[in-house]
Amino acid sequence: MIAALLSAPDDQPRSFAASGGRADDALTLWTLHELHYRGIAGVDERWEWQASTIGLRTELERALETDLRARRPEAVVTGDLAVDLLRILADDDSPSLARHVQRRATREQTLQLLRQRSLYHLKEADPTSWVIPRLTAGPKAALLEIQFDEYGNGDPGRLHHRLFEAGIAASGLDGDYGAYVDEAVVEILEQNNVLSMFGLQRRLRGAALGHLAAFEGTSSLPSRQLAQGLRRLDFPEEMASYYDEHVEADAVHEQLALRDICVALVAAEPDLYDDVLLGAWACTDLEARAAGALLSLWDAA
Amino acid sequence: MSARPSEEHADIVLCPDGPMLLRGAAVVQDEDGVRHRTTRPVTAVCRCGHSAIKPWCDGTHKLLRD
Numbered sequence: 001m002i003a004a005l006l007s008a009p010d011d012q013p014r015s016f017a018a019s020g021g022r023a024d025d026a027l028t029l030w031t032l033h034e035l036h037y038r039g040i041a042g043v044d045e046r047w048e049w050q051a052s053t054i055g056l057r058t059e060l061e062r063a064l065e066t067d068l069r070a071r072r073p074e075a076v077v078t079g080d081l082a083v084d085l086l087r088i089l090a091d092d093d094s095p096s097l098a099r100h101v102q103r104r105a106t107r108e109q110t111l112q113l114l115r116q117r118s119l120y121h122l123k124e125a126d127p128t129s130w131v132i133p134r135l136t137a138g139p140k141a142a143l144l145e146i147q148f149d150e151y152g153n154g155d156p157g158r159l160h161h162r163l164f165e166a167g168i169a170a171s172g173l174d175g176d177y178g179a180y181v182d183e184a185v186v187e188i189l190e191q192n193n194v195l196s197m198f199g200l201q202r203r204l205r206g207a208a209l210g211h212l213a214a215f216e217g218t219s220s221l222p223s224r225q226l227a228q229g230l231r232r233l234d235f236p237e238e239m240a241s242y243y244d245e246h247v248e249a250d251a252v253h254e255q256l257a258l259r260d261i262c263v264a265l266v267a268a269e270p271d272l273y274d275d276v277l278l279g280a281w282a283c284t285d286l287e288a289r290a291a292g293a294l295l296s297l298w299d300a301a
Numbered sequence: 302m303s304a305r306p307s308e309e310h311a312d313i314v315l316c317p318d319g320p321m322l323l324r325g326a327a328v329v330q331d332e333d334g335v336r337h338r339t340t341r342p343v344t345a346v347c348r349c350g351h352s353a354i355k356p357w358c359d360g361t362h363k364l365l366r367d
Contacts, residue, residue: 141310149341220360224353251358252345255316 001028001056005043009050016056018063026189029060030119030181033196037123038177061197065204068194068282075277081266082258085210088280089217094288095295098222101229109298110233114168115180116188116294120195121164122177125150130199131208136268139209142260146216146253160245167239187293191286198279206272209265210279213257218284219250318366320345320358331356 001016018025034040035048047053078084101110125147132143152158165175174180181189198208223246230240266273314322323329323344329337337356345358352359 138309145343149343153342220358221363224359247359248345248354248357249341251320251360252322252341252343254360255314255319255322255345256343259316 001053002031005031005040005047005053008044009046009052015052018056018059023186023189025060025063026186026193027181029057029064029193030184030189030196032057032060033193033200034178036196036200037126040178061193061201064190064193064197068285069278071285072278072281075274075281077273077277081263081273081276084277085213085258085262085280086217088277088284089214092218092284092288094284095291096222096225097291097294098225098229100295100298100300102225102232103229104300105229105233105298107233109300110229110235111171111173113294114171114173114239116184116290118164118168118173118175118180119178119184119188119192122161122175124161124164126161127195127199128208128212131205134202134205135265138264138268139261142256142264143209143212145260146212146256149249149253160242160249163238163242163245167236167242170236170238185290185293185297187286187290191290194282194286198282204275204279206265206269206275207279207282209257209261210276210281211283212279213254213262213276214280214283216250216253216257218287220247220254223247223250315348316345319362320348322346329356 004016019028031040032053035043035045035053039045039048076084076087097113101113105113128143129147132140132147135143148154150160152160152162156162169175195208195211198204198211223243227240227243227247230243262276266276310324312324314324316322323339323346324342325339327339327344329339329344329346331337347355347358347362349362349365351361351365353361
């Protein structure tokens with residue numbers, strides 16, 4: 001499929017098949033999602049909306065969602081969404097990459113982590129922006145309050161994915177969008193793919209926002225640990241200050257995401273209650289898998 | 302930007318077990334009399350007293366609950 005994208009859509013078959021291999025499927029889906037973001041150099045832009053690519057994307061997303069739901073433990077539902085969502089975060093006792101970087105990681109391990117994280121951080125906040133036009137006034141205005149901050153409050157130099165780009169470039173890495181996709185572990189690809197799927201599918205808007213609340217709610221403290229670890233390893237200030245920014249920003253965002261977005265969303269659309277919890281759980285699950293994969297790679301689990 | 306927000310949107314929000322959210326540009330004076338200008342549209346002000354970046358919140362209050 002990836003080779004086929006280098007020619008014009010008119011010259012290609014009308015369907016593509018999934019490979020069935022987990023790593024290949026994850027890379028294929030990541031590639032298909034990128035057609036909806038900034039595209040891929042050398043790929044005809046018409047591929048974004050061809051029946052063949054949409055068909056394969058649908059098939060791969062269905063498999064990803066089925067796996068996710070099969071792994072999910074039964075949710076505790078009290079009727080108070082904020083309580084139930086915070087319980088998911090409190091119950092998460094998975095190993096922490098941030099703590100490893102803070103205390104023990106080598107410089108090489110930390111560079112590897114930054115390369116893996118670059119897949120998301122170079123389009124930070126973008127997957128959630130797909131959700132905006134699908135919301136009613138309350139959660140929409142609150143989501144925009146977060147997104148505007150993510151996008152630098154009008155200053156491109158303060159835009160979070162630009163801060164990350166500046167940080168990794170100062171650290172001697174390639175800040176180009178998608179530069180490190182070839183070395184991404186499958187758990188990182190799947191983490192990105194689920195986030196894009198939540199954003200792109202209107203049906204999963206509740207999960208997208210539950211994911212946002214969990215992501216922001218587990219960011220301030222780990223960001224502080226990452227900033228400390230980067231300074232311990234003498235990384236440039238541009239890199240450490242990217243995480244400083246997230247300590248402060250995400251302490252705000254987590255409050256807005258939980259109450260002004262998720263609680264308001266479920267008040268407007270009560271049927272989305274379980275999807276919000278699904279998204280929050282998925283955030284913790286995908287991060288646990290990514291952390292487990294990288295820590296075992298480093299023999300640090 | 303509108304100077305007068307609607308009634309359904311508070312300028313100051315006290316978060317349960319969390320910080321105080323402050324909307325709009327403001328100057329916050331801390332316990333030592335030092336003034337800090339907000340730099341973002343919504344700011345979280347520490348209420349637990351244990352933040353490492355006071356007067357702003359850094360999420361430390363969550364560790365105090367455990």
